[in-house]
Amino acid sequence: MALLNVNHLKVYYPVRGGFFRRVIDHVRAVDDVSFSLNQGETYGLVGESGCGKTTTGRTIIGLIRATAGEVLFEGTDLTKLNRRQFHAYRKDIQMIFQDPYSSLNPRKRVLDIVAEPLRNFEKLSPQEERKKVQYVLERVGLSAESIYKYPHEFSGGQRQRIGIARALTLNPKLIIADEPVSALDVSVQAQVLNFMKDIQQEYGLTYLFISHDLGIIRHMCDRIGIMYRGRLVEEGTSEDIFTNPQHIYTKRLLSAIPNADPRDRSKQAALRREVEEEYAQAYSHYFDENGRAYPLKPISPTHSVAIP
Amino acid sequence: MLKFILRRILIMIPQLFLLSVLIFLLAKAMPGDALTGQLAANPKMDPQTLEEMKEKLGLNDPVHIQYIRWVKNMLHGDLGLSYTHQQPVTDLLAGRVGNTVLLSAAILILTYLIAIPLGIVSGRWTDTWADKLIVGYSYIGYATPLFIFALIMLFIFGFHLGWFPTGGSVDIQVEEGTLAYYLSKLNHLMLPALSGALINTVVTIQYLRSEIIDTKVKDFVKTARAKGVPERHIYWRHILRNSFLPIAAFLGYEITGLIGGSVFLESIYSYPGLGQLFLQSIMQRDYSVVTALVMISGVATLVGTLLSDIILSAVDPRIRIE
Amino acid sequence: MKLEANGPTAVGTNVEKSPSPLSIMWRELVHDRLALGSLIVLTIILLIVYGASLFLDQEEIVKVDFLAIHSPPSAEHWLGTDYGGRDVFGQLIIGARNSFTIGLAITLITGVIGLIVGLVAGYFGGWVDNIIMRIIDFILVLPFLMLVIVFVAIVPKYNVLTFILIMSAFLWTGKARLIRAKTLAERELDYVSASKTLGTPDWKIILFQILPNLSSIIIVNLTLNLAGNIGIESGLTYLGFGLPESTPSLGTLVSYATNPDVLQNKWWVWLPASLLILVMMLCINFIGQALKRAADARQRLS
Numbered sequence A: 001m002a003l004l005n006v007n008h009l010k011v012y013y014p015v016r017g018g019f020f021r022r023v024i025d026h027v028r029a030v031d032d033v034s035f036s037l038n039q040g041e042t043y044g045l046v047g048e049s050g051c052g053k054t055t056t057g058r059t060i061i062g063l064i065r066a067t068a069g070e071v072l073f074e075g076t077d078l079t080k081l082n083r084r085q086f087h088a089y090r091k092d093i094q095m096i097f098q099d100p101y102s103s104l105n106p107r108k109r110v111l112d113i114v115a116e117p118l119r120n121f122e123k124l125s126p127q128e129e130r131k132k133v134q135y136v137l138e139r140v141g142l143s144a145e146s147i148y149k150y151p152h153e154f155s156g157g158q159r160q161r162i163g164i165a166r167a168l169t170l171n172p173k174l175i176i177a178d179e180p181v182s183a184l185d186v187s188v189q190a191q192v193l194n195f196m197k198d199i200q201q202e203y204g205l206t207y208l209f210i211s212h213d214l215g216i217i218r219h220m221c222d223r224i225g226i227m228y229r230g231r232l233v234e235e236g237t238s239e240d241i242f243t244n245p246q247h248i249y250t251k252r253l254l255s256a257i258p259n260a261d262p263r264d265r266s267k268q269a270a271l272r273r274e275v276e277e278e279y280a281q282a283y284s285h286y287f288d289e290n291g292r293a294y295p296l297k298p299i300s301p302t303h304s305v306a307i308p
Numbered sequence B: 001m002l003k004f005i006l007r008r009i010l011i012m013i014p015q016l017f018l019l020s021v022l023i024f025l026l027a028k029a030m031p032g033d034a035l036t037g038q039l040a041a042n043p044k045m046d047p048q049t050l051e052e053m054k055e056k057l058g059l060n061d062p063v064h065i066q067y068i069r070w071v072k073n074m075l076h077g078d079l080g081l082s083y084t085h086q087q088p089v090t091d092l093l094a095g096r097v098g099n100t101v102l103l104s105a106a107i108l109i110l111t112y113l114i115a116i117p118l119g120i121v122s123g124r125w126t127d128t129w130a131d132k133l134i135v136g137y138s139y140i141g142y143a144t145p146l147f148i149f150a151l152i153m154l155f156i157f158g159f160h161l162g163w164f165p166t167g168g169s170v171d172i173q174v175e176e177g178t179l180a181y182y183l184s185k186l187n188h189l190m191l192p193a194l195s196g197a198l199i200n201t202v203v204t205i206q207y208l209r210s211e212i213i214d215t216k217v218k219d220f221v222k223t224a225r226a227k228g229v230p231e232r233h234i235y236w237r238h239i240l241r242n243s244f245l246p247i248a249a250f251l252g253y254e255i256t257g258l259i260g261g262s263v264f265l266e267s268i269y270s271y272p273g274l275g276q277l278f279l280q281s282i283m284q285r286d287y288s289v290v291t292a293l294v295m296i297s298g299v300a301t302l303v304g305t306l307l308s309d310i311i312l313s314a315v316d317p318r319i320r321i322e
Numbered sequence C: 001m002k003l004e005a006n007g008p009t010a011v012g013t014n015v016e017k018s019p020s021p022l023s024i025m026w027r028e029l030v031h032d033r034l035a036l037g038s039l040i041v042l043t044i045i046l047l048i049v050y051g052a053s054l055f056l057d058q059e060e061i062v063k064v065d066f067l068a069i070h071s072p073p074s075a076e077h078w079l080g081t082d083y084g085g086r087d088v089f090g091q092l093i094i095g096a097r098n099s100f101t102i103g104l105a106i107t108l109i110t111g112v113i114g115l116i117v118g119l120v121a122g123y124f125g126g127w128v129d130n131i132i133m134r135i136i137d138f139i140l141v142l143p144f145l146m147l148v149i150v151f152v153a154i155v156p157k158y159n160v161l162t163f164i165l166i167m168s169a170f171l172w173t174g175k176a177r178l179i180r181a182k183t184l185a186e187r188e189l190d191y192v193s194a195s196k197t198l199g200t201p202d203w204k205i206i207l208f209q210i211l212p213n214l215s216s217i218i219i220v221n222l223t224l225n226l227a228g229n230i231g232i233e234s235g236l237t238y239l240g241f242g243l244p245e246s247t248p249s250l251g252t253l254v255s256y257a258t259n260p261d262v263l264q265n266k267w268w269v270w271l272p273a274s275l276l277i278l279v280m281m282l283c284i285n286f287i288g289q290a291l292k293r294a295a296d297a298r299q300r301l302s
């Protein structure tokens, strides 16, 4: 059985307007999304900015209330739980945030930041707590004496490691990583990503990996869901998506990946123009009259596409 | 914009209602009612007549009926009777309101006359000695309580140097309507108005200074400068014009301060306005006057805030409250 | 990737902290000559006032002595006597102590209320916030001074405590609004989301995560308010609607100046108290302004 099943998840933000500031419309940030994560795999959620990736991730972890649908974690629907009941699952699901600056409280020492979950779930003596924090910090590649420092004394990459250490202290089963490296220098990105892969092996973690960068997604993910305007337009294994893209939006995303090899550049530019043309022509074929993607249809055991 | 104004007015209606309820309840809590006035005039009233009078005045009615009647009377301009002065409160206020309005207007005019040049000098030539002096003045003005400053002004310029009269709003000898009368009025007005203004300038100076400093480095000013527009034009056409409207808009917010200030200034300078009347009435327990004055100040504050909010939102749409 | 060189310091002994906001503020304060001077002057005043008031006998000071009415400063009465022959210097000390203590009490009470209300409204938002903000908006448009005077005049069994409560009932609003706005901004930052996902309860997030980030604003606001409250208290007492007579304040001494003769000829009665109010308010304000600059990193001097 899958570790996590997201079924028909909808998250609508109310839009207020008019004279009495009543709800006149909704932003359909997540509009009927279903997917599942198996134990130990990395599932990538890709799409352009504003397509609802963050909202999906935050709803799964309970930061945002779902409008409809269910989030089954080991069979329990998290959306139906009240705060107290959810508390038991906090240990199992953790998050790595996009912004390594705002996600660490500037007024807290690293010790307090990393020990925060321990203090909520485990009654440890200060010595045990410090030992455990130091152990996790060393796991993420930071020295043991970092614990008495403040976040601003670290670089962006190091800060992200602190955030990862914090997420790891409770030995979670699922980690939601929302663009974990997009705020980092390119030179540091690979380090952090490889490190995330290492700890996945070590701890048997399952990742929901959110990114707008297909290059990173390809490097990290076993299966991929392509998101567009709050809906999934294509889902499949990394192989399915990168070698056999079916939806026009997926093709467009793929054609936009920058190519490192200068000889291929002109070829790629041509391809990109071609895809853009096709996109303009075939748009109405892939989206309904409201511009919404169709429900996913399986075209192979692993591969589904949103076509009529 | 219209929608904003309407919504803003809509917010004011419950505030107005709450204000009137609060003041009505306070009036009820005050020891004394509409009868006190009659009683003072005729202390030997027997209990029988007293009860009849009470019934007639509706003092035995349920509270909400009394409240409604009170509001109705107020809307008809009937604010009750002052028992110390034995005349309708409306008439009493009418005789005093002119002085307070005059004083407030004088304070505002002087405030702008002082604050605008100082703000401009300070903002345009930052970090010169003039700027430092002005900033120093604004710090001190911000910290100084009005009543202390007014007392010291009175002590120095009124009593010690004798440059200005030390009380009243006009000489009693001069005949009303003559030039001497108006000059005397002006003479009596100067010291209280100046005391109020010198303390009141601070906000405007600081606002203008920081506005100018902020705008000075904006792109459109740089472009104008690069095009060779003379510095004086840049200040007048580009920088100051944008700052004046908000300053004017703050007027409404100042009403609260002016009302509070007039209580102190009129008390210190024995200036016969509403503030002085308020203090006298509350000490003489003439509560119909007190109630009327609080209600009027409350409404004035509400309307002032409303106007300022509306003008400001017209100037800067970001301010528009949701 | 080892970015930290392992120094000789044993783990756990290295407790050197990065500058906390408080120490930044302190550094800024000592760097600002004016603020430092103000701090020293204020400290000296407070030491004298609280020190001397331990030895002064309030009964003795308020005892009427008709043989020494309005006597000018002398060796016996350093600042002369008032209309009841009472020692002005003694009253000045007692008055300054009362004014400062009560100003501080109002500041702290309104600070606590403003903090709680502002944090709750800002953190939880929604209808709680809506209702609280409507109440605050309403109180802010009330004619503050007049209503306080009316309350003081009609409250039965009026005493110092009632005065403090009446003042506090109006003065918490500004703080609540400020704290709410800051909390609202702080709440959107990811460290708050992180705390939620780590299972930290709301009250702990508010108190131990958000509150420390508001400390500098709160300190600045409290300092400036302290000066303001001393001014408002002495002003109301001057008008006769502040502290009751049993608790003389600096405003009480100033209020003797309502008699033109005292104002004109007996300066020793009212001028020292006026100047003391002025000096205290200036000092506290200068300190507050320096703290404000420290809180706003762009304006730091040091």
Ligand SMILES: Nc1ncnc2c1ncn2[C@@H]1O[C@H](COP(=O)(O)OP(=O)(O)O)[C@@H](O)[C@H]1O
Pocket: A013, A014, A027, A028, A029, A047, A048, A049, A050, A051, A052, A053, A054, A055, A056
């Ligand atoms: N709190 C909110 N209120 C209203 N709309 C929101 C809110 N948060 C996000 N949205 C909208 O929801 C959509 C999805 O946002 P998000 O999940 O952040 O996208 P992504 O992470 O893919 O960039 C966007 O259109 C965004 O404007």
Ligand SMILES: [Mg+2]
Pocket: A050, A053, A054, A055
């Ligand atoms: Mg996002």
